[in-house]
Amino acid sequence: MAVDSTATRLSSLAGVPWHPFLLALSPVLALLAANVEQAEAGQAIRPALLMLAGEAVLLTLALAATRNIHRAAIVASGLTLLFVAYGHVYGVLETVTLLGEPLGRHRYLLPIWGALGAGIALAGWRLARPERWTRGLNLAAAVLVLLPVASSVLFALTAVGAGEANNPTEQAPTSELVLPASPPDIYYIILDGYARADVLESMFSYDNAEFLQALAERGFFVAEQSQSNYAQTDLSIASSLNMAYLHELDNRFGPASRSISPLRDYIQHSRLRSLLESIGYRTVAFDTGYKATELRDAAVFLNPRRTGLLGSMERGEVTPFESMLIYATGLRVLADSPKLIPEALRSGVADPFERHRQRVLFVLDSLAKMPQQPGPKLVFVHLISPHQPFVFGPEGEPIQPEGPFTLTAESAEAREQEAADGYVGQIRFLNARILQVVDRLIADSAQPPVIILQGDHGPPVGGPSAADRMSILNAYYLPGDPTLSPYASITPVNTFRLVLAKYFDAQLPLLDDVALYSSYKAPYEFHAVDPSAVD
Secondary structure: OHHHHHHHHHHHHHOOOOHHHHHHHHHHHHHHHHOOOOOOHHHHHHHHHHHHHHHHHHHHHHHHHHOOHHHHHHHHHHHHHHHHHHHHHHHHHOOOEEOOEEOOOHHHHHHHHHHHHHHHHHHHHHOOOHHHHHHHHHHHHHHHHHHHHHHHHHHHHHHHHHHHHOOOOOOOOOOOOOOOOOOOOEEEEEEOOOOOHHHHHHHHOOOOHHHHHHHHHOOOEEOOOOEOOEOOHHHHHHHHHHOOOHHHHOOOOOOOOOOOOOHHHHHHOOHHHHHHHHOOOEEEEEOOOOHHHOOOOOOEEEOOOOOHHHHHHHHOOOOHHHHHHHHHOOOHHHHHOHHHOOHHHHHHHHHHHHHHHHHHHHHHHHHHOHHHOOOOEEEEEEEOOOOOOOOEOOOOOEOOOOOOOOOOOOOOHHHHHHHHHHHHHHHHHHHHHHHHHHHHHHHHOOOOOEEEEEOOOOOOOOOOOHHHHOEOOEEEEOOOOOOOOOOOOOOHHHHHHHHHHHHHOOOOOOOOOOOEEOOOOOOOOOEEOOHHHOO
16 A cells, blocks of 8 residues: 555656746756866856746746646746747857857847747647646656766766775876975966967967066066977876876876776875975965865965855855856846846856956965065965967957856857967966066065966966967976076976975986877877977
């Protein structure tokens, strides 16, 4: 009897029209699964609640019109499908032209969507015995929800399982450090996507000689033939901070692996940080807006204001995750038509870009004051600039990009020149601000500091070749004994081998300088890049 009773209850639940609410959740969960390595699950809470609330309103209106819950649910689900598909269809049509006119225009798509919505409402109204559709629609909607959930869970289990089954095969070499009488502060400033001078000239017709000459006049050595060791941020920074190639660090970094998540621990708790902290250095880090490079357990972690989901919710701001969701759904109409929405909501859509702009300014302003922090200290800075989004003009004037907040490159050919101009503009802005920062660090430090300005990879825009992508700015301010000095082709893997040998008597021999290119789809399938192949 108990089994029959349970089966009856389950059958009754299956006959309840849950499908509108499941469909409302599906775009949130799908976006979370698509960004599983970068997004945090908490970022999905608010948009999920808002989607469910909106669905409840829609279902209530449909029920008032149809007087039948099953019929109302079918109408609500149909309209919800149109809503969640709108942004995706619009994005595809943006790349399609007819008679020279892009089809991705709201004036074309909205009437079609309106006609489809009217058709769905009419069909639902006339549908005979709508309760017969409920179980099938529930099942279909459940599949749409369970697929991204399963994908996220599988990713999490795979990452955990890989960590348990594959311990690091060889840690970065250990060496005893000797603390000097006057230990220098060490500033490691990563300028994301800052390309080498010759590539800036060949790809963007931009002459960076004035900036490099200004660095040289201040005592910097500019490695004019430098390449990154890896073509992606996480790979490059994990390698440089651990002074080793990735295959030497962990057997999870093999060609068959597709996850970059294990790299985070090597960034957050690197060999460099461990060695310096063991002799009394404090680590200072900043809010970067990029989870992998935020050293939140550093002795000093600086951010312009409260960050994370709770802080955003308290201020009512739109998060980057929500920004992407807006542009993936029917809300794109409002985002692209600011005159249709109140100023408060209009600025909310732009919040992620403004926060990014303020974050960059905060880091630059804070760096200039860093000598006031008691030392000795390792100051780790990952500045997501000149990498997109392009929020600064060449004079530092604010720029408001179109579309959702994203760190990925713009692929549309029609915007390539716009992207190139934005990239060069941010380089010009950064050059001026970096020189101001460097001047303050050198002038205000009681002991001459070590300053490293380095790109993690080459240009993120313009369709660079593998060799161009590996070209980086790499500049060193290393005061003191000139016997241990950088050289023109030094790569980041040797940066701190050189620094620790020069200032702390570390026995860390330099490695061969190799540039290993890989794609985002296969991050550990490496191909050596010939340094002479730069276009």
